[in-house]
Amino acid sequence: MNRRALRKAKNAAFLFLSLVATMTGLACLAAILWTLLSHGIAGMSWHLFAEMTPPPGSKGGLLNALYGSGMMTLLGILIGSPIGVLAGTYLAEYGRNSRLSTVIRFINDVLLSAPSIIIGLFVYEIVVVRMGHFSAIAGALALAILAIPVTLRTTEDMLNLVPVGMKDSSAALGAYPWRTTLSVLYPAARSGIVTGLLLAIARISGETAPLLFTALNNQFWSTQLNAPMANLPVVIFQFALSPYKDWQDLAWAGALIITVTILILSISARVILALLQAERGSGR
Amino acid sequence: MAIIDPRHAAKQLIYERIFRALTLGAAVLVLLILGGVAISLARGAWPAISHFGFSFVTREIWNPVTDEYGALAPIYGTVVTSLIAMLLAVPAGFGIALFLTELCPPLLKRPIGVAVELLAAVPSIIFGIWGLFVLAPVLQRHTQPWLIAHLGHVPFIGNLFKGPPFGIGVLTAGVVLAIMVLPFIAATMRDVFDTVPPMLKESGYGLGATTWEVMWNVVVPHSRVGIVGGMMLGLGRALGETMAVTFVIGNAHRISSSLLAPGTTISSAIANEFTEAVGDLYTSSLIALGLLLFLITFTVIAAAQAMLRRLERGGFAV
Numbered sequence: 001m002n003r004r005a006l007r008k009a010k011n012a013a014f015l016f017l018s019l020v021a022t023m024t025g026l027a028c029l030a031a032i033l034w035t036l037l038s039h040g041i042a043g044m045s046w047h048l049f050a051e052m053t054p055p056p057g058s059k060g061g062l063l064n065a066l067y068g069s070g071m072m073t074l075l076g077i078l079i080g081s082p083i084g085v086l087a088g089t090y091l092a093e094y095g096r097n098s099r100l101s102t103v104i105r106f107i108n109d110v111l112l113s114a115p116s117i118i119i120g121l122f123v124y125e126i127v128v129v130r131m132g133h134f135s136a137i138a139g140a141l142a143l144a145i146l147a148i149p150v151t152l153r154t155t156e157d158m159l160n161l162v163p164v165g166m167k168d169s170s171a172a173l174g175a176y177p178w179r180t181t182l183s184v185l186y187p188a189a190r191s192g193i194v195t196g197l198l199l200a201i202a203r204i205s206g207e208t209a210p211l212l213f214t215a216l217n218n219q220f221w222s223t224q225l226n227a228p229m230a231n232l233p234v235v236i237f238q239f240a241l242s243p244y245k246d247w248q249d250l251a252w253a254g255a256l257i258i259t260v261t262i263l264i265l266s267i268s269a270r271v272i273l274a275l276l277q278a279e280r281g282s283g284r
Numbered sequence: 285m286a287i288i289d290p291r292h293a294a295k296q297l298i299y300e301r302i303f304r305a306l307t308l309g310a311a312v313l314v315l316l317i318l319g320g321v322a323i324s325l326a327r328g329a330w331p332a333i334s335h336f337g338f339s340f341v342t343r344e345i346w347n348p349v350t351d352e353y354g355a356l357a358p359i360y361g362t363v364v365t366s367l368i369a370m371l372l373a374v375p376a377g378f379g380i381a382l383f384l385t386e387l388c389p390p391l392l393k394r395p396i397g398v399a400v401e402l403l404a405a406v407p408s409i410i411f412g413i414w415g416l417f418v419l420a421p422v423l424q425r426h427t428q429p430w431l432i433a434h435l436g437h438v439p440f441i442g443n444l445f446k447g448p449p450f451g452i453g454v455l456t457a458g459v460v461l462a463i464m465v466l467p468f469i470a471a472t473m474r475d476v477f478d479t480v481p482p483m484l485k486e487s488g489y490g491l492g493a494t495t496w497e498v499m500w501n502v503v504v505p506h507s508r509v510g511i512v513g514g515m516m517l518g519l520g521r522a523l524g525e526t527m528a529v530t531f532v533i534g535n536a537h538r539i540s541s542s543l544l545a546p547g548t549t550i551s552s553a554i555a556n557e558f559t560e561a562v563g564d565l566y567t568s569s570l571i572a573l574g575l576l577l578f579l580i581t582f583t584v585i586a587a588a589q590a591m592l593r594r595l596e597r598g599g600f601a602v
Contacts (some may be wrong), residue, residue, distance in 0.1 A: 106593070110318070111317065114581060115578075116526070124558075176300040208407070
């Protein structure tokens with residue numbers, strides 16, 4: 001009987017510890033969000049969206065950084081996602097079981113977790129050194145390389161979920177695979193592929209390390225793609241570590257904006273996926 | 285009765301070839317990117333490698349004035365911060381996965397799972413400023429004095445907890461990294477535990493085993509490979525993490541016996557110094573650091589993927 005009590009006590013202890021671990025994880029998320037809200041909300045005003053990043057000791061906004069981040073993220077997605085989607089199509093349709101596809105899947109999963117600073121160094125070597133200066137286009141390229149693995153993986157997974165019957169019906173009508181892919185598979189997997197795009201945007205819009213030595217930063221308004229461009233993450237990095245209160249406040253405001261944007265993107269991606277699964281579960 | 289127009293058919297075939305070539309090209313590009321990364325880093329690092337030779341990885345000195353560089357301090361910092369992160373995050377991640385698969389009420393399973401995944405979506409720079417302005421002062425005021433008072437005099441491990449509580453330093457970087465990799469480890473372990481056939485678990489319960497005994501004697505042995513794979517994936521993330529560490533490690537190019545002292549890591553050294561590096565040898569040494577990081581993380585992540593690959597491919601890119 002004693003032994004049984006011991007086993008039960010051990011069980012209770014470990015289950016309690018697992019509860020503690022979960023609470024700790026959730027508490028970390030809550031603490032981070034709380035910090036961002038309490039520090040960032042004070043800096044929220046229309047100035048943020050109307051004025052440029054200021055010199056030390058004066059007030060200003062984040063307009064040039066917001067524009068730069070938006071621009072480079074957009075370009076990164078425009079360059080990276082078609083490559084990811086096409087490559088995912090190859091893996092799911094043409095080379096499903098080939099050895100090449102196995103290797104590409106493996107390498108893609110490695111790239112998915114590869115340190116982003118390495119991608120920054122790579123783009124520095126092949127673009128910045130050649131051009132001779134930092135530029136927005138180099139930053140966008142670095143972000144594009146980070147977007148490829150995410151879109152590739154989701155596209156392949158989503159195309160694999162399309163019922164084989166649909167593909168076969170299209171083939172039976174005499175359609176070539178390209179026609180089937182464009183007219184049947186992509187529409188059927190549309191919300192899944194959009195989810196991949198949202199996840200990719202969420203992934204790259206907060207990246208700092210790959211922009212440090214590609215896009216650098218710019219204190220002024222610039223829309224030129226072959227010149228350094230301001231961007232939110234690098235501005236946050238610079239301003240947060242500065243001794244000036246105005247800069248630090250702007251850093252917190254920027255951090256709040258970036259986190260809220262990314263959390264909204266991630267949550268919508270998950271909502272779309274949940275809806276998709278519910279649809280698939282009921283409407284068979 | 286439809287009549288197939290031969291010109292139409294020929295055109296279709298051309299489109300098919302073009303589309304196929306496009307998808308193949310995009311897929312091969314993924315390989316080219318990885319190859320390009322390796323080659324360009326090796327080329328950029330060559331001046332430093334040829335100048336310092338093997339001593340680059342064995343020397344602690346890092347002096348831009350005399351143009352002498354050794355990677356030992358950043359390597360040490362990278363390894364130690366990642367080890368601290370793993371020591372904290374692996375048990376916690378295991379606990380969260382256990383909670384989600386065995387303990388959690390079904391109604392809460394999804395919200396808690398999503399919350400854990402959202403923690404993974406928070407960008408690393410946010411962990412950085414939070415670590416610097418919130419976590420570091422807390423550690424400085426409460427945790428570090430306690431460690432110094434209670435563990436500072438213990439033989440052998442005492443040296444790890446000596447010196448003043450700076451707040452920022454190797455230990456703090458390890459703690460921030462632990463929080464960052466926690467969701468990756470927890471999510472992978474949860475997915476791995478979910479692949480254990482319910483029949484096996486039910487058999488355990490049928491024999492009268494407690495939840496913990498089923499977990500430890502049935503689920504863990506069955507998902508051994510996946511657990512190690514998840515840990516390695518977390519380790520790969522921790523080794524390469526840049527911004528969060530740069531904020532809280534203190535950026536000092538030296539190896540200190542105390543975990544409370546400032547240090548540096550490969551990635552934070554690159555992030556801090558690259559744009560300010562003057563001179564070819566300085567830049568090249570930083571790229572050589574990048575090459576080292578690439579080789580280390582590539583090995584770890586590839587091993588992790590190889591292990592996880594044995595399990596069913598499923599779930600999403602976390």
